[in-house]
Amino acid sequence: MRNLKLKAGDRFLLNGIIYTARDQAHKRLAQAIKQHKKLPINLKGAVIYYCGPAKTPRGKIIGSCGPTTSSRMDEFTPALLEAGVKGMVGKGVRSKEVAKAIKKYQAIYFLTYAGCGALLAKYVKKAAPVAYKDLGPEAIYKLEVKDFPLIVGIDARGRSIYE
Amino acid sequence: MTRVISANKIKDVVADLCLEANFILRKDVLAALRSAFLKERNNRAKDILAAIIQNARIAKREKLAICQDTGLACVFVEIGQGIRITGDLKSAINKGVESGYKKGSLRNSVVRDPLQRGKSGYQPAIIHIDMAGGNKLKITVLPKGFGCENKTQLKMFRPTAKIEEIKKFIVEAVRASGPDACPPYIVGVGIGGSADYACFLAKKALLRRVTTSPRHHVTSRISKIEQDLLKQINLLNIGPMGLGGKTTALAVNIEIYPTHIAGLPVCVNISCHALRSATAEI
Known part of the structure; x- marks a missing residue:
């Protein structure tokens, strides 16, 4: 499996589908998992991007869309990993519990250029809100990305770039 | 002599400032980033600084927000003693923020109720009003990311x-x-x-x-x-x-x-x- 080959500090270009989810979407997803409710997106093998994009200007695919602070999602992350999430993209450090859960579920945490939302919008080829649309910028967007630039923050063995 | 400025004019100026601040990185900040790029020896740090500088270039050229967190609009107003404002100043500032943010497809990051959260909008702004001498009105918009x-x-x-x-x-x-x-x-x-x-x-x-x-x-x-x-x-x-x-x-x-x-x-x-x-x- 590819997750196991990547080491903390490695650079990586992501191609495929990622889902945005930040604070309120995490709260709802974690609650839905706990109550065994049907989830609005399939989390099995999913990559979650901690991002609340700016509005999409006319004629553009997406507005500015950089990462938000990952640690605010820490309390919900182990539940999402247990539900099948394999990758996360954000900025900043994670808690010990999250690093442990990443190792347990052989997932991976990526960093991407923080505060560079205009640049990152260039790598998004398709974007549409797919769940929790009432949350506005905190809705879940499905993004199709090409060569989206990442750095491995915590690898599947639980090793962190910050240590 | 008293100078009269309409709230409507203030609204338009605030709207334009919101766009300028969010699309065009301050010259002094950009210059500091460039000088940091030249001084930095760490390759990864250099690469990230280059991305930040490139991001500012793309934002300006394509009128995209520099950062998706277009912030809570902090507005500093300095009113010259010789000025009389016709209309409601605070409401003009808030309307200007709303109109600028909407026009620029900036993010609606403001929740009305800090505890219950709920739907997000563009304002109110955080407004600081100060008095000064003269008959000029100075307005600064600082979108502060969280x-x-x-x-x-x-x-x-x-x-x-x-x-x-x-x-x-x-x-x-x-x-x-x-x-x-x-x-x-x-x-x-x-x-x-x-x-x-x-x-x-x-x-x-x-x-x-x-x-x-x-x-x-x-x-x-x-x-x-x-x-x-x-x-x-x-x-x-x-x-x-x-x-x-x-x-x-x-x-x-x-x-x-x-x-x-x-x-x-x-x-x-x-x-x-x-x-x-x-x-x-x-």
Whole structure:
């Protein structure tokens, strides 16, 4: 499996589908998992991007869309990993519990250029809100990305770039 | 003679400032980033600084927000004594923010109820109104992202506290921000006044020009403290994105104010590298 080959500090270009989810979407997803409710997106093998994009200007695919602070999602992350999430993209450090859960579920945490939302919008080829649309910028967007630039923050063995 | 300015005019100016601030990175900030790029020896840090500079270029060219967190709009207004405003000033500012943010497809990041959260909108702005001499109206819009706003620290020191204790507090506030607040930072510091006023000063310090030249503060004693702090902070090896390097902060800006004999408030308000603000005079 590819997750196991990547080491903390490695650079990586992501191609495929990622889902945005930040604070309120995490709260709802974690609650839905706990109550065994049907989830609005399939989390099995999913990559979650901690991002609340700016509005999409006319004629553009997406507005500015950089990462938000990952640690605010820490309390919900182990539940999402247990539900099948394999990758996360954000900025900043994670808690010990999250690093442990990443190792347990052989997932991976990526960093991407923080505060560079205009640049990152260039790598998004398709974007549409797919769940929790009432949350506005905190809705879940499905993004199709090409060569989206990442750095491995915590690898599947639980090793962190910050240590 | 009294000059009359309509609230409607103010609304339009505020709307334009919101767009300018969010699309065009301040020249002084961009220059500081470029100079950091040249000085940085760490390859990863250099690569990240290059991305930040490229991001500013794309944002300006394509009218895209520099950062998706287009912030909470902080609006500083200085009203000349010789001015009379027709209409409601605060409502004009809020309407201007709403109209500018909508026009620029900026993010609606403001929740009405801080506890229940709920649907988000564009305003109200955080409005600071001050009086000045003359008959000009000066407006500055500072969209403040919350990745860095969340790292704000206030400490009420004893009046006999040593400057070294205060410096340590400021450096530790930066250390505690680690990679989360999007380094390289611009560190705003407010010293003196009351608790709330020190916080205001720390925010206001971010409006001052960012420069690494040592003579940018009127008081050379304060300028020396700023330089010393910048040196200490850049030894923390946090670096761009927190991945190491000598560029942890681009500048430390301190604002001071008289205070009470019993106290010494100090507030640290950090800005991410995307320090955005725009000013107009009517």
